[in-house]
Amino acid sequence: MLKTVVLLNIFVKTVIPVFYSGPFVIFRSIMSDLYHLSQADGAGDWREKEAKELSDLVQNRITYLQNPQDCSKARKLLCNINKGCGYGCQLHHVVYCFMIAYGTQRTLILESQNWRYATGGWETVFKPVSDTCTDRTGASTGHWSGEANDRDVQVIELPIVDSLHPRPPYLPLAIPEDLADRLQRLHGDPPVWWVSQFVKYLIRPQAWLSKEMQEATSKLGFKHPIIGVHVRRTDKVGTEAAFHPIEEYMVHVEDHYQSLAQRMHVDKKRVYLATDDPSLLQEAKSKYPDYEFISDNSISWSAGLHNRYTENSLRGVILDIHFLSRTNFLVCTFSSQVCRVAYEIMQTLHPDASSYFYSLDDIYYFGGQNAHNQIAIYPHQSRNSDDIPLEPGDLIGIAGNHWDGYSKGINRKTGRTGLYPSYKVKEKIETVKYPTYPEADKLLKKP
Numbered sequence: 001m002l003k004t005v006v007l008l009n010i011f012v013k014t015v016i017p018v019f020y021s022g023p024f025v026i027f028r029s030i031m032s033d034l035y036h037l038s039q040a041d042g043a044g045d046w047r048e049k050e051a052k053e054l055s056d057l058v059q060n061r062i063t064y065l066q067n068p069q070d071c072s073k074a075r076k077l078l079c080n081i082n083k084g085c086g087y088g089c090q091l092h093h094v095v096y097c098f099m100i101a102y103g104t105q106r107t108l109i110l111e112s113q114n115w116r117y118a119t120g121g122w123e124t125v126f127k128p129v130s131d132t133c134t135d136r137t138g139a140s141t142g143h144w145s146g147e148a149n150d151r152d153v154q155v156i157e158l159p160i161v162d163s164l165h166p167r168p169p170y171l172p173l174a175i176p177e178d179l180a181d182r183l184q185r186l187h188g189d190p191p192v193w194w195v196s197q198f199v200k201y202l203i204r205p206q207a208w209l210s211k212e213m214q215e216a217t218s219k220l221g222f223k224h225p226i227i228g229v230h231v232r233r234t235d236k237v238g239t240e241a242a243f244h245p246i247e248e249y250m251v252h253v254e255d256h257y258q259s260l261a262q263r264m265h266v267d268k269k270r271v272y273l274a275t276d277d278p279s280l281l282q283e284a285k286s287k288y289p290d291y292e293f294i295s296d297n298s299i300s301w302s303a304g305l306h307n308r309y310t311e312n313s314l315r316g317v318i319l320d321i322h323f324l325s326r327t328n329f330l331v332c333t334f335s336s337q338v339c340r341v342a343y344e345i346m347q348t349l350h351p352d353a354s355s356y357f358y359s360l361d362d363i364y365y366f367g368g369q370n371a372h373n374q375i376a377i378y379p380h381q382s383r384n385s386d387d388i389p390l391e392p393g394d395l396i397g398i399a400g401n402h403w404d405g406y407s408k409g410i411n412r413k414t415g416r417t418g419l420y421p422s423y424k425v426k427e428k429i430e431t432v433k434y435p436t437y438p439e440a441d442k443l444l445k446k447p
Helices: 002-014 016-020 024-038 040-066 087-104 177-186 190-202 207-220 246-260 280-287 297-302 311-325 337-347 438-445
Strands: 076-080 107-111 141-143 155-157 226-231 270-275 292-294 329-332 357-359 373-376 395-401 406-411 417-421 425-427
Touching: 040 087, 040 107, 040 177, 040 190, 040 438, 076 087, 087 107, 087 190, 087 311, 087 337, 177 190, 190 337, 207 311, 226 246, 226 311, 226 337, 246 280, 246 329, 270 280, 270 311, 280 292, 297 311, 311 337, 329 337, 337 357
Parallel strands: 076 107, 076 155, 141 155, 226 270, 226 329, 270 292, 329 357
Antiparallel strands: 373 395, 373 425, 395 406, 406 417
16 A cells, blocks of 8 residues: 555656646546545555654654753754745745754744734744743854854854855755655655645644634635635746736646546636735636636735735735635745745645645745755657756756656756756655654653
């Protein structure tokens, strides 16, 4: 049964992108068969159990780290939330801090007073990152100079990842060595799962926010099946991302509904539309009358550049991400941090949601990550000047997926940059010796 799970993960990550570029009917048929195969022989039940056990293990370790017995003696890592960027970017900044804290066995101290979104700080929206240790004081304080150099310094201040030097091994896309075998059996993209566990801990909502989410669910009529569409139009377009008309998104929405219809009853084709363009909702409704578009236009207005850094805007982006993460499938641009956060949260809601998306531009990445490498598993001969040759075992640094069966990257052995068939490579999973927190694991095993 475990072999079946592993083979499914490999198939979804390598072969499926090739079929997706061809006739959709072939893709839908394969995906339907894959879904039923994934539930056969108890594999579905095993995934549910294994996913819960792994998540509980990591969440317990984080809780243990964040609540030392004596805060005055604890080794600490300071992280200031006010990086000069939007909510998704700031959340990822704190995730990066948290991963370094976890790797260096330091309690994360999150400094969030006068947060540009909420002056009262992180704790007015989400639960504190610690119940017992929020004081930054210590016997000695210094700026990050490397794990070994900082060993005798009690309190370390961490810069933004762009300025981090030296770079520790704990940055994405690495995963913990002690969890690697289990993660690779369970999940189609282990590095995303690992990132998602820190997001899960960070965004535990305060009671008022939980209530707001419940009320919005009822008010909007959010129910399944539903596909999430996130359209970023303001500050990203023309700089970090290209303009994509609604038609580009809806091609993939329709295709996924065709796939869903093969394994469940689709009473209505619903789309949760999240956008910073207030005019898009009406455009979508007029062009696609057979769909039910669920959207809060007040969120679109608050996401505009002139309103972005307000508490109302924060509420809006949190709700958008919340609903996007709870859709059956996500169509968006991974150049957007909001889209990537929604995808990360998705991983915490399912045993393996690694394939529950279609990105119109980038592959998944984490800002400031170490090199994303793949390994060639089949030979490839160049067919034109755009192609690069591959030999099994070649290390490929991937730059992006063209979503047409080909990816672009550099063959690190030959130094050549160009295109290669996506199915002829597999992901190179980087593992790191993270601390294993045995004392935390003992607490988890107690009845």
